[in-house]
Amino acid sequence: MKNATKYLLFFRNVVFLKWAFQILFLFGILSIIWNYIQNAIVNLANTNIAFSWGWLGETPGVSIAEGLYTLPISGLQMIQTGMINMFRITVTGIFAATVFGTFLGIARLSSNYIVEKSSTGLLEVVRNVPLLVQIYFFQAFVLSFPRLEVFETGEYLFHVSAKGIAFPWFNRGPNSYLLMVYALFVLYVANKIYKWRVDLLEREGRDTKPFLWSIGILVALLVLGWYGGFRAAGVVGFLAAYISIGLELVPAIVYQVLISSVAIYIGFKTTKRFIDSKKSEEAQGIYSDDDYFKIILNVVVVLLVVLIMFSSIGAGFAGFLVGDEITFKADWGLPQLFHGIDNKLNWYPSIDVEVVAEIEGMKKAEIINWEIEPGDKITKGDVIATAYATGTKIDKQEVELIALETGNVESLLVEEKSNAIKLGTPIYELEVTEGDPFIFSRPKVEQVGTTKFQRYADGHGKSLSVGYFAIWLGVVLYTAIFISEVVRAGIMAVSKGQSEAGLSLGLRRGALLRLVVLPQAIRVMLPPMGNQYLNLAKNTSLGIAVAYPEIVAVGQTLYNQEGQTLPVFLIWMMFYSSVSLTISSIINYYNRKMKIVER
Numbered sequence: 001m002k003n004a005t006k007y008l009l010f011f012r013n014v015v016f017l018k019w020a021f022q023i024l025f026l027f028g029i030l031s032i033i034w035n036y037i038q039n040a041i042v043n044l045a046n047t048n049i050a051f052s053w054g055w056l057g058e059t060p061g062v063s064i065a066e067g068l069y070t071l072p073i074s075g076l077q078m079i080q081t082g083m084i085n086m087f088r089i090t091v092t093g094i095f096a097a098t099v100f101g102t103f104l105g106i107a108r109l110s111s112n113y114i115v116e117k118s119s120t121g122l123l124e125v126v127r128n129v130p131l132l133v134q135i136y137f138f139q140a141f142v143l144s145f146p147r148l149e150v151f152e153t154g155e156y157l158f159h160v161s162a163k164g165i166a167f168p169w170f171n172r173g174p175n176s177y178l179l180m181v182y183a184l185f186v187l188y189v190a191n192k193i194y195k196w197r198v199d200l201l202e203r204e205g206r207d208t209k210p211f212l213w214s215i216g217i218l219v220a221l222l223v224l225g226w227y228g229g230f231r232a233a234g235v236v237g238f239l240a241a242y243i244s245i246g247l248e249l250v251p252a253i254v255y256q257v258l259i260s261s262v263a264i265y266i267g268f269k270t271t272k273r274f275i276d277s278k279k280s281e282e283a284q285g286i287y288s289d290d291d292y293f294k295i296i297l298n299v300v301v302v303l304l305v306v307l308i309m310f311s312s313i314g315a316g317f318a319g320f321l322v323g324d325e326i327t328f329k330a331d332w333g334l335p336q337l338f339h340g341i342d343n344k345l346n347w348y349p350s351i352d353v354e355v356v357a358e359i360e361g362m363k364k365a366e367i368i369n370w371e372i373e374p375g376d377k378i379t380k381g382d383v384i385a386t387a388y389a390t391g392t393k394i395d396k397q398e399v400e401l402i403a404l405e406t407g408n409v410e411s412l413l414v415e416e417k418s419n420a421i422k423l424g425t426p427i428y429e430l431e432v433t434e435g436d437p438f439i440f441s442r443p444k445v446e447q448v449g450t451t452k453f454q455r456y457a458d459g460h461g462k463s464l465s466v467g468y469f470a471i472w473l474g475v476v477l478y479t480a481i482f483i484s485e486v487v488r489a490g491i492m493a494v495s496k497g498q499s500e501a502g503l504s505l506g507l508r509r510g511a512l513l514r515l516v517v518l519p520q521a522i523r524v525m526l527p528p529m530g531n532q533y534l535n536l537a538k539n540t541s542l543g544i545a546v547a548y549p550e551i552v553a554v555g556q557t558l559y560n561q562e563g564q565t566l567p568v569f570l571i572w573m574m575f576y577s578s579v580s581l582t583i584s585s586i587i588n589y590y591n592r593k594m595k596i597v598e599r
Contacts, residue, residue: 019293040566049563062557064549066465075558079571082551089468089550090537090579093476097536098529100476101483106513108488119484126481132542135474139546142466148445148454155444155460163455165469166443169462174351174405177344179437181233182225190218230437237345244338252318259314260306267302271295348431351405364422365389365399372409372428379406380435384428387421404459407432467548471540479536486528490521523594530587534580551575 041051056076064070064078067085072078107119126134147162159166197210221229274294278286308314323333343349365387372384382403389399410429421427443461445454456463464472494517502512544553552572559568 022293037566044563044566047563051566052564053567055558055562055564055567058562060558060561062561064554065547066468067549075562078554078558079551082549082554083575085543085548086537086540086550089472089475089540089543093472093479093536093540094533097476097479097483097532101480101532102487104480104484105487105491108484109491123481123484126477131474131478131539132545134478135470135542135546138473139466139470142469150447150452150454152445152454153447155442157442159443159445159456162466164463164465166456166461166463168440168442170438170440171459171461173435173437173439174349174432175230175435175437178233178349179225179230181236181345182230183222185233186218186221186225189221190214193217226437231347233345234347237342237347237349240338240341240345244335244342247335247338248323250322252315252322255318255321256309256314259318260309263302263305263309267298271298274298350410350429350431365401367421368398370412372412374409374411376409377407378403378409378430380404384409401427403430405430405432406435465548467543467546470546471543471548471550474542475536475539478539479532482532482535483529486525486532487521489528490525491517493524494520523591526587526591526594530584530591533583533587537579537583538576 044051056079057074059073060075060078062078064072064081067081069077069081072081104119104123107115108123110116110119142160142164143162145161152159152161156166157168191214194210194214197208197213200206201208201210225232274291278291309318321334323335368386368388370385371382372378378384380403383400384403385401387399387401389397407430410431412428441460443463444457446457447453448455491513498516498520499512502516507515540550541552543550544556547553555568555572559565
């Protein structure tokens with residue numbers, strides 16, 4: 001009777017109540033989210049806008065001011081362009097804000113009155129003005145410059161106008177990707193040389209000059225790479241070509257099994273590591289209720305992943321990896337990925353040169369005479385054909401098609417049984433056999449067709465649009481101010497005795513800060529610095545206020561046009577969550593790596 005009463009009163013058991021409330025809370029949250037989505041789908045259907053992902057494959061029919069695809073052929077490509085534009089600000093902004101914030105934080109601790117007060121004044125102004133107001137201010141600053149005029153056509157060393165800011169830059173050539181991969185390999189080799197010389201110094205006690213060795217090797221290999229050695233990186237493209245061919249033979253079911261197996265393996269290793277930790281002398285093999293809950297949760301998560309992978313959702317994801325997703329016009333998938341690597345990192349990368357709009361309203365060009373043949377060697381600026389520009393206000397106006405690169409002509413690509421070339425269609429393939437990977441060029445103001453409008457020419461220097469300049473400078477300066485406070489607090493957290501010990505050894509102030517103070521302060525600074533990086537990434541969404549086409553701006557354009565508000569919001573949420581988790585993971589990795597190792 002006593003045991004029966006014990007089991008009947010299970011609802012008064014603390015363990016049961018704890019588990020029950022956690023499970024009920026989880027199911028409650030999931031049910032709320034599910035009901036919200038279902039209600040939204042029903043409401044959209046009642047307004048004759050059915051919830052759908054089909055818009056990802058439809059041509060949006062709108063242009064984007066700047067980015068990878070200014071005339072996207074699908075909603076998916078438009079979203080991709082917005083993502084890349086967001087990363088342009090986030091990645092460069094994190095580096096710039098870190099450098100500027102570090103210098104500003106050190107300046108606030110300076111004993112120089114002018115330096116300390118100037119940096120404090122800048123901090124107080126920027127910190128107390130809303131970020132959106134600052135972005136508008138930088139936009140208004142650029143727009144206050146005169147607009148481009150007809151008489152300004154030509155090249156400049158530096159130019160500012162209401163169209164943006166232009167300055168000299170190293171423009172990428174087709175060989176640039178080979179050089180960049182080669183440079184990464186050179187940096188890796190230089191780092192290994194440096195560590196080898198340091199180990200030798202510690203072992204033998206003689207001056208091995210590790211810094212001079214690593215810099216010497218770095219410079220020598222980079223010079224060798226610039227004069228043709230970079231083509232050694234073509235082995236990456238060579239291997240990628242065979243990997244792409246192999247992946248095209250892999251069916252979708254293999255990816256479903258593979259991902260499920262990885263989930264099972266990770267779940268098994270995590271559970272085993274947790275069980276092994278309980279065999280220590282401290283735990284003595286005793287498991288608490290929370291321990292059992294963690295083990296069960298691991299098993300449930302693994303089973304859930306396996307079930308999802310063998311459902312219709314998992315099959316669709318596997319098909320996407322295979323590259324069979326034709327509906328969304330997505331040239332994505334593992335075979336396509338490695339094929340793209342092969343194109344960019346081939347020994348001699350091939351590019352397609354397209355017909356460009358020479359005059360206003362030009363839609364296509366009818367070739368009158370080819371000036372080149374397959375096998376000919378051409379240089380940038382050579383005339384490759386003369387043609388009539390059709391589809392313009394003045395039909396049959398004669399134009400010249402100009403080579404945009406230097407190399408050998410592989411083949412002429414024209415429409416079958418026709419000599420007509422549509423705007424944006426490749427007219428010949430060019431195998432790049434010579435030419436520098438990066439070409440230093442100055443900005444150029446050009447006339448748009450036969451109109452009186454001017455713009456900064458593509459491929460000549462670098463031009464920052466008004467929107468990009470305003471949002472980039474706004475988020476970088478705003479984030480740098482808060483990073484400076486993190487740096488200042490981190491330096492002040494280091495014991496004063498460390499500085500006194502360094503000075504007693506004869507270290508200068510700069511060396512003391514670089515070798516003693518900052519390495520210890522970084523351990524304190526990393527967690528709050530990660531928060532500032534997350535804020536910078538999310539603040540890029542304010543680009544919509546200055547017409548910068550990041551993911552929020554292009555998403556708003558898409559749902560205004562297609563009416564698919566809910567799918568666009570889901571994409572935003574998944575994208576920003578992924579970016580935030582990635583940044584957090586990187587910061588946490590370095591935080592663990594720099595943790596003091598205790599005995």
